[in-house]
Amino acid sequence: MVAFDDLLHARLGGMQDAVNDWSETVKKLKTLQEKAENGMQRKAEKADWKGQNAGVTRPFIKKTAKEFGDAAKEAESIRNILRDAHHEFKAAKDKLKKIVDDAPKQGIHIDPDGTVGYLVHPDRRPKGYDGPKPKEGEFDRVRADIKEAVSAATEADETAARALRTLTGKDENNFSGTEYRSLKQAAHAQDAEDAKAAAKLVAKGDGASSEEIARLNKYFTDNKGDAYFAERFALEVGVKGNLDYWVDMGDPSDGSRLAVDHQKQIKELQQNWSMTLAEATHSHSPAMERWKSDVISSGTDVVQSRGTSAYGFQVMSNLMRHGSFDTKFLKDYGSAVTVAERRMTHDGGLRPGQVWNAGLGMPPHLNWDGKDLGRDPMAGFMEALGHNSKASTDFFNSKIEVPSDGHGDHKPVDAFKYFTKDRAWVEDTYKDGYGTKYGYDSLGHALESAATGHAYDAPTEGLKDTRTLDNAKVVQKIVGFYGSDPKFSHEQGISDSLGKIGSAYIDEFNRSMEQESIDSMRETRNSPFGANLPDGTSRFGTHYNDNLLFNSGDAVNYLSIVSQSKEGHALLSAAQTVYTAHTLGVVGPDPTANELKNTDLTDAHTMVRVSAETHGILDHSRMGQIDQDYADDSEEKKKAIAQSSEWIKFGTEAVVGGGLTIATEGAAGPFVPLIADTVGSAVVSGLGMYTDEAAEDHAENMDRELKKKYDDLQADTLARGKEYTQMPVDAYCDAPGWSEENRNFIQEDLTGLLKDSRLHFGDSDLPDPYKKKDD
Incomplete structure (x- = not known):
């Protein structure tokens, strides 16, 4: 180096x-x-x-x-x-x-x-x-x-x-x-040499030694991101060799101890292999185009080892969990695996879990990341979509044609509806038990990617707000579906992903919440909210200059249902707090102004009112769910109530959409699209001091809080929520430049509005908490 x-x-x-x-x-x-x-x-x-x-x-x-x-x-x-x-x-x-x-x-x-x-x-x-x-x-x-x-x-x-x-x-x-005619030619020669050496190690299958697997991993890491090596490796191993290797590796019946004694190495190998194939798919050479076509056509082939067997789709999907695969390849692959499943299940006559392993030998261990065993090909495919936002967005906005096989009519499959509602996800052994949770986790990752315009686990450094109308169309579906009934988010267990998606569109939720009519799709005139470009127009197209992505009724339902969970409540509360602080600094009066008029405060009033109402929805929804989940006055219930305030520990490092953050220096977070503004930045920095102190105080007093009676603890926790809602206002009033007279006026004016607005929503206005089914 x-x-x-x-x-x-x-x-x-x-x-x-x-x-x-x-x-x-x-x-x-x-x-x-x-x-x-x-x-x-x-x-x-x-x-x-x-x-x-x-x-x-x-x-x-x-x-x-x-x-x-x-x-x-x-x-x-x-x-x-x-x-x-x-x-x-x-x-x-x-x-x-x-x-x-x-x-x-x-x-x-x-x-x-x-x-x-x-x-x-x-x-x-x-x-x-x-x-x-x-x-x-x-x-x-x-x-x-x-x-x-x-x-x-x-x-x-x-x-x-x-x-x-x-x-x-x-x-x-x-x-x-x-x-060597050039350094580039030398690099290609080295890549080809490494790819051949790697392919020779692959040919040994699970008969390789631990040292040889380490060498294979080193070939991958040494050539990480190298497109030429990736292509040469994919072609050297071939589609059949690729599939055979991983079925053989997951076959416990042949006496090999490699995957038993060195699971950490195999986990690393799967990740490296996946990232290498992802890189290779971006090549459009004739050989690689054939390779991609052969991968898809081999999806319904049975790959057999000594004692196990699996479909090609099952194997390949587990080699797609890491890296960003080519967009067209993912779309073609997704259509093919969906068509195959619909045909195998006779358009839903059978459950997918009944057919993917039907008539085959014992299924091999295909996924080594510790999350599941890799039985369901859709889980790995969803992870692949989670790393390619363009492919994910296109997929969930698509309808997949299922050609007739002579056994009845095949209707187009609405991809979003099928994977979020209609499909019965395959049960598998996963790290916390047995069931479908692992599959829904992967679905959540794919939805995050489709909604936000970035990979769900993208590093925050350098990311920008790249949301498009196509992303917004997916979000409209997400808000409509998951806001329609709490059972969907609770039973699927993806409130963390839904919380990140809500955070990513916190500006649009505020825009919807501003509208008093629960059914209107028209923006309140001259709204200070929304995903606007520097020229004031919506980044989602001219239609949304004056129209909402979703009405206030749907916004309330989604925010309420997602915040019923601990993760959703924390994510949305943190995002709303930071968004409020920065936007106040942008749309409120400049602290250096000598005179203040009531009309100067119009947008600040709107921001504070909507923020207070939103926090009221989030806090009451979480409390309602806690009441449903735990027995009265139990220790578990009191702990859950006390922990509902812990989101404040995010401070101004608030997690906002897909793992993104707003930094304490006041830079606008890529998924809370804020106008770069000195005052706004100062307000966010000031907010950091308040949240840091509150988080420290909360941690120190946790034991004392848990000793309170249930009713007292609940009342105190909701009161603390009001204090946290007040923090952006206090940070705004602390911004440098205010005269003492103006600061006092602003503080009293906004604080009074905030307290009144916080009470706007009560429990009766919100969706009922989720009630678990009786076993």
């Missing part, structure tokens, strides 16, 4: 000198090669030698002449490698130097080891400081640029080093004759 400081101060003049020297050497060796081939070798071939001269001297001269040619090839290859490596190093160094030179202009300092920080920290800025004030997004961009430059230099360094070792060879008496 090339170090940041080494690259920044690298002296590349010596390398250029070496390139020049080798260029001269190439010229000289080519001259010698020409003389050897046209002179010495040609004369030897024409000579009428007999005896030992004919049997020894002529081959020796021919071999010697060839060595001159090999020497010239090797020298030219060394020159080419050094030339291209020098070019890559120089480009990386120049980029890094520009990053370092430009950083101070952005108010950013870069340490000698590449650590990024403030040029002048906010705590040390003098009064009246007017220099640059970088946001978290700017830090992220600089870090990403540094990483890109260092990675490019590292890749060039490692490729060049390996190529030079190959060129010099192990034979001290002969030139290798290897020829």
